[in-house]
Amino acid sequence: MRVLFDSFTVLAVSAGAVFFLAGTVGLLRFPDSLSRLHALTKADNLGLGLVVLGLLPQATGPLVALKLITVWLLAQLAGAIVTQLVARAVRRENQEA
Amino acid sequence: MATSWRMPMATDSRNLLAGATTRAAGFCVLWLVLAGYSLGDLPAAAVAVAGATFVSLCLLPPGRWRVSPLGVARLALRFPGQAVMAGVDVARRALDPRLPLRPGFVTYAPRLPPGSARDGFCALASLMPGTLPVGTNEDGTLLVHCLDIGQPAAAQLAAEEAVFMRAVRDG
Numbered sequence: 600m601r602v603l604f605d606s607f608t609v610l611a612v613s614a615g616a617v618f619f620l621a622g623t624v625g626l627l628r629f630p631d632s633l634s635r636l637h638a639l640t641k642a643d644n645l646g647l648g649l650v651v652l653g654l655l656p657q658a659t660g661p662l663v664a665l666k667l668i669t670v671w672l673l674a675q676l677a678g679a680i681v682t683q684l685v686a687r688a689v690r691r692e693n694q695e696a
Numbered sequence: 697m698a699t700s701w702r703m704p705m706a707t708d709s710r711n712l713l714a715g716a717t718t719r720a721a722g723f724c725v726l727w728l729v730l731a732g733y734s735l736g737d738l739p740a741a742a743v744a745v746a747g748a749t750f751v752s753l754c755l756l757p758p759g760r761w762r763v764s765p766l767g768v769a770r771l772a773l774r775f776p777g778q779a780v781m782a783g784v785d786v787a788r789r790a791l792d793p794r795l796p797l798r799p800g801f802v803t804y805a806p807r808l809p810p811g812s813a814r815d816g817f818c819a820l821a822s823l824m825p826g827t828l829p830v831g832t833n834e835d836g837t838l839l840v841h842c843l844d845i846g847q848p849a850a851a852q853l854a855a856e857e858a859v860f861m862r863a864v865r866d867g
Contacts, residue, residue: 617787618783618787621786621787621790621791622786622787622790624790624791625786625787625789625790628790628795629790629795629797629799630797630799631799633799633828633830633841634797634799634841634843636822636828636841637786637826637828637841637843638786638790640822640823640828641779641782641783641785641786641823641825642783642786642787642790644779644782644783644823645779645780645782645783645784645787646783648776648779648783662729662732665729666729666730669726669729669730670730675823678823679819679820679822679823680819682819682822682828683815683818683819683822683829686822686828686829686830686831686841687830687831689830690830690831690839
């Protein structure tokens with residue numbers, strides 16, 4: 600059972616790392632600020648979600664698991680709201696230019 | 697964004713007190729989950745909970761949103777699948793050597809009236825595959841940035857908004 604859990608952790612955390620990498624590649628390759636925002640929010644959110652999912656079987660108790668999920672939810676919330684603010688700022692700047 | 701930093705008027709002070717108590721309890725639980733229980737942390741926790749409750753009441757006065765628990769559950773169940781699709785879509789485009797992007801804007805006429813519920817929907821839509829609302833046009837429609845304007849973004853947003861509206865509405 601332990602081996603199964605550990606394998607799941609390795610797989611999920613590695614997959615999460617791939618999405619973080621993809622998000623960063625998008626940040627470097629995408630042509631404009633708004634496209635880069637897509638890369639940052641969507642790929643990194645999924646990356647963090649997979650890292651959290653992978654770490655759940657390693658949690659020493661339900662409270663630790665709950666903490667991991669809460670951190671993910673807070674990151675989602677912050678990501679979504681900051682994205683909105685940055686997108687509006689970019690739009691304002693484009694209108695002024 | 698219609699954000700007001702005034703404290704909500706105390707026309708319905710019992711409602712305000714009930715809202716404040718519920719939220720403070722929620723923030724206490726959040727603190728305990730994130731920081732754990734320790735007597736030495738009590739002063740910091742008290743300041744954090746009081747501050748969070750105050751800001752929360754300023755930004756979203758009690759009774760502003762009508763929330764349907766069943767609708768929220770449906771939204772929450774739908775979210776992981778959407779997050780996976782959004783992440784895979786962006787990752788695929790970013791890692792493809794040809795960089796298959798057709799970035800551009802589409803206009804979407806939301807059914808939600810301007811207000812905090814619409815702001816909430818915009819934040820959620822920015823986590824959905826391919827769409828990023830960037831603001832409101834003069835005619836009240838939403839300007840949405842898309843990674844690929846060939847995708848049916850408006851239909852997707854309409855479906856998302858329908859699910860969102862069953863969960864949260866301005867009261």
